[in-house]
Amino acid sequence: MQDKNAQAKALLAKAFPALKKETAYASPAESAPSGSVTTESSSVPNPNPNNGMPPKPKDPAKEARLRKVEVMKMRHQAVPVEAQYARVGATLPPVDRRRFFKARCETTTSGGETGSVVAYWVTKDVIAGKVVDRLVALLKAAPNATVSAA
Numbered sequence: 001m002q003d004k005n006a007q008a009k010a011l012l013a014k015a016f017p018a019l020k021k022e023t024a025y026a027s028p029a030e031s032a033p034s035g036s037v038t039t040e041s042s043s044v045p046n047p048n049p050n051n052g053m054p055p056k057p058k059d060p061a062k063e064a065r066l067r068k069v070e071v072m073k074m075r076h077q078a079v080p081v082e083a084q085y086a087r088v089g090a091t092l093p094p095v096d097r098r099r100f101f102k103a104r105c106e107t108t109t110s111g112g113e114t115g116s117v118v119a120y121w122v123t124k125d126v127i128a129g130k131v132v133d134r135l136v137a138l139l140k141a142a143p144n145a146t147v148s149a150a
Helices: 002-015 060-077 128-139
Strands: 036-038 043-045 098-109 112-114 117-123 146-149
Touching: 060 098, 060 117, 098 128, 117 128, 128 146
Parallel strands: none
Antiparallel strands: 036 043, 098 112, 098 117, 098 146
């Protein structure tokens, strides 16, 4: 059985030489090169160091199209801030009567600042102060939290 494993490993190494491990770091605490994704056992170069975002196109028309696609995705993923629309089966207002935005709630923890960006929507007739109050209540933000538009 050992002989078959050794033969199989040799065959794989011969067929796929590019899959050999890159430089391994002794521990994750050691710093990896910039633009790399570090795991416990090895470091794999990140093909796109812009936080997973594709590079901005240089063509303004293409950039406008990408921006429109991002807005469509945001509208699809948006969560209602108002409780009356959050219920299952609630009658939702048409899309042209909604305002869409992204918000992040940063809370201080022992590990540092954390927060994720989430898309939300409100109806256009709600004033800004109520939106902020409802958003803070929805996020269950602590008094020391910072809620910001992303």
